Amino acid sequence: MNNLASLLRKNKFLILGCGFSGSFFAKTIRKLGCTALTSSRSKNKDPNSFVFDSENGIVPSEEVFDGVTHILSCIPPNKNGNDPVLRILQSKLESLSLEWVGYLSTTGVYGNTEGDWVSERNKPNPLQKRSLNRLNCEKEWIESNLPVQIFRLPGIYGPGRSTFEAIRNQKIRVITKKDQVFSRIHVADIANAIIYLLQNKDILKFHKIINIADDEPCSQIEVIQYCYDLLGLKMPKPTLFEEVKKELSPIAQSFWMENRKVSNKLLCETLGYKLIYKNYKLGLKNCFLNL
Numbered sequence: 001m002n003n004l005a006s007l008l009r010k011n012k013f014l015i016l017g018c019g020f021s022g023s024f025f026a027k028t029i030r031k032l033g034c035t036a037l038t039s040s041r042s043k044n045k046d047p048n049s050f051v052f053d054s055e056n057g058i059v060p061s062e063e064v065f066d067g068v069t070h071i072l073s074c075i076p077p078n079k080n081g082n083d084p085v086l087r088i089l090q091s092k093l094e095s096l097s098l099e100w101v102g103y104l105s106t107t108g109v110y111g112n113t114e115g116d117w118v119s120e121r122n123k124p125n126p127l128q129k130r131s132l133n134r135l136n137c138e139k140e141w142i143e144s145n146l147p148v149q150i151f152r153l154p155g156i157y158g159p160g161r162s163t164f165e166a167i168r169n170q171k172i173r174v175i176t177k178k179d180q181v182f183s184r185i186h187v188a189d190i191a192n193a194i195i196y197l198l199q200n201k202d203i204l205k206f207h208k209i210i211n212i213a214d215d216e217p218c219s220q221i222e223v224i225q226y227c228y229d230l231l232g233l234k235m236p237k238p239t240l241f242e243e244v245k246k247e248l249s250p251i252a253q254s255f256w257m258e259n260r261k262v263s264n265k266l267l268c269e270t271l272g273y274k275l276i277y278k279n280y281k282l283g284l285k286n287c288f289l290n291l
């Protein structure tokens with residue numbers, strides 16, 4: 001057994017919020033022989049799943065916490081802008097002597113940099129209410145007595161959730177906006193970066209906040225064009241953001257109001273993580289092969 005597998009095998013993870021990223025992370029660490037229990041808000045057939053629903057006050061049973069060493073929370077802020085996990089489970093988690101707690105946050109906390117690069121060293125400057133809420137949740141985690149590491153993520157994509165699905169479900173809006181870029185991350189790089197940091201925890205400096213983003217922020221239209229090319233289809237003529245703005249939902253509009261490039265230098269240069277998918281082309285090829 002290699003070093004990584006033997007290291008993880010001793011651990012028991014709870015993944016709170018087994019959505020897209022949480023389930024990918026659980027699958028990845030289970031392949032390494034690790035125990036990983038996952039939460040969802042409704043009961044399902046998976047024997048490794050338990051129910052946690054902060055809104056309805058459904059908390060996990062005591063045995064779920066037995067022997068837990070690591071926790072990853074993938075649950076967004078609640079309606080009041082508080083962290084749903086801490087609101088209900090903070091004292092329970094603090095009683096567990098956990099080795100590590102990860103929290104998936106968003107790069108939305110940086111706000112709009114008008115296309116400039118932004119790193120962990122920049123002061124957050126949230127524009128949207130949901131990003132203010134997120135910053136508040138980050139603060140709650142940092143102020144807890146838990147060994148927390150926060151991962152700020154840009155747009156997450158991967159097999160089963162990418163522009164290909166939007167094209168296939170005819171939900172795609174082919175929109176262009178001058179000089180607008182977005183940062184992205186393939187879900188496999190979220191899982192692998194976290195595992196890399198855990199594997200090297202004893203030799204790397206512990207950073208409380210780390211961006212996980214790929215190397216090449218770019219416009220949305222480049223991504224859409226690339227997907228149409230891989231599918232061998234003709235991309236519809238793009239419309240200008242300004243022309244369709246009013247037809248978009250408030251949330252869709254808000255994404256276009258922020259323009260930033262998220263730096264991964266801390267993760268990839270200082271800490272030495274090697275991305276699996278350095279850019280959208282490599283990542284989307286992987287999604288295409290899994291269609």
Ligand SMILES: NC(=O)c1ccc[n+]([C@@H]2O[C@H](COP(=O)([O-])OP(=O)(O)OC[C@H]3O[C@@H](n4cnc5c(N)ncnc54)[C@H](OP(=O)(O)O)[C@@H]3O)[C@@H](O)[C@H]2O)c1
Binds near residue numbers: 020105156157
């Ligand atoms: N999607 C993106 O592009 C993106 C970008 C940056 C950051 N993020 C953030 O990163 C995290 C992971 O993202 P994701 O897209 O992988 O998440 P996701 O697929 O939306 O999954 C979210 C999970 O949270 C659970 N959940 C939500 N409210 C809950 C509550 N009140 N009590 C208990 N569980 C609750 C959901 O439970 P059910 O399984 O029962 O639905 C689900 O498992 C989230 O915090 C997300 O906001 C996402």
